[in-house]
Amino acid sequence: MTKHIFITGISTGIGYAAAEMLVGRGYHVFGSVRQQADAERVRAALGDGVTPLLFDVTDHEGVVTAVAHIQSIVGEQGLAGLVNNAGISTTGPLMYLPLDAMRRQFEVNLFGLLDVTQQCLPLLGARPNAPHPHGRIINVSSVSGKIAYPFMGAYAASKHALEALSDALRRELLLYGIDVIVIEPGTTATPIIAKASAGTEQYAHTDYGPLLAQMTGAAIAKRQQTAIPVAKVAAAIVAALENPHPKTRYAIPRKWLTGWFLPRILPDRWFDRLVARELKLR
Numbered sequence: 001m002t003k004h005i006f007i008t009g010i011s012t013g014i015g016y017a018a019a020e021m022l023v024g025r026g027y028h029v030f031g032s033v034r035q036q037a038d039a040e041r042v043r044a045a046l047g048d049g050v051t052p053l054l055f056d057v058t059d060h061e062g063v064v065t066a067v068a069h070i071q072s073i074v075g076e077q078g079l080a081g082l083v084n085n086a087g088i089s090t091t092g093p094l095m096y097l098p099l100d101a102m103r104r105q106f107e108v109n110l111f112g113l114l115d116v117t118q119q120c121l122p123l124l125g126a127r128p129n130a131p132h133p134h135g136r137i138i139n140v141s142s143v144s145g146k147i148a149y150p151f152m153g154a155y156a157a158s159k160h161a162l163e164a165l166s167d168a169l170r171r172e173l174l175l176y177g178i179d180v181i182v183i184e185p186g187t188t189a190t191p192i193i194a195k196a197s198a199g200t201e202q203y204a205h206t207d208y209g210p211l212l213a214q215m216t217g218a219a220i221a222k223r224q225q226t227a228i229p230v231a232k233v234a235a236a237i238v239a240a241l242e243n244p245h246p247k248t249r250y251a252i253p254r255k256w257l258t259g260w261f262l263p264r265i266l267p268d269r270w271f272d273r274l275v276a277r278e279l280k281l282r
Contacts, residue, residue, distance in 0.1 A: 009086030
């Protein structure tokens with residue numbers, strides 16, 4: 001019997017790679033996209049194994065309609081998994097960041113994610129006497145869910161919140177036997193890298209202007225060269241869905257020592273000094 005998976009944000013990057021990998025393993029993937037052209041491209045590339053759904057995770061009515069469509073297809077078979085992958089990254093110093101930009105960051109990365117999750121929970125088995133095996137929820141977070149760097153405060157705050165939401169949700173859903181697993185990748189080879197400096201020109205007149213300028217051009221090219229292959233993150237998602245005893249978190253940092261272990265074990269003031277030296281903040 002074909003298992004059904006719902007992934008948000010499958011037009012590019014991690015979502016597309018995960019959809020491609022899961023279709024190749026015999027799953028049927030429902031995936032959200034925001035443009036009709038993306039829906040047609042994904043369907044042409046992945047075939048009948050994928051059903052694109054045209055909606056934005058911040059559009060409640062669109063979410064409800066999409067989940068109702070999924071239910072009409074899967075019926076009593078339900079969903080084997082929900083992969084909350086859709087997200088955005090907002091860059092800028094918190095001293096000047098427009099509050100609307102911060103709100104948008106949370107609307108996509110947290111509130112939209114929770115809306116999708118709430119609507120999908122009955123299909124994952126969060127109801128009495130569910131007629132199908134309980135599904136799993138995979139939340140794509142980031143190393144930024146544990147470590148906050150300068151100019152990435154809005155993104156890191158949304159991912160820190162997602163980490164807390166995931167822990168609370170996992171413990172609440174013990175009632176139904178539904179697991180919640182977090183994927184924590186570092187910089188991954190996706191189009192989001194090239195967008196990292198988008199909008200930072202508005203801060204050029206501030207004291208942070210010269211520092212933000214370093215995030216463009218050669219710096220972006222270097223990050224792209226050393227970024228984590230997107231297939232590695234997709235493989236972690238598959239493992240989280242299929243492993244009979246999955247971990248609660250799958251960390252995939254770009255650099256294990258300097259990008260994961262040291263920032264989390266060093267005293268805060270020590271790490272502050274390292275960041276200040278690297279970015280020339282003093």
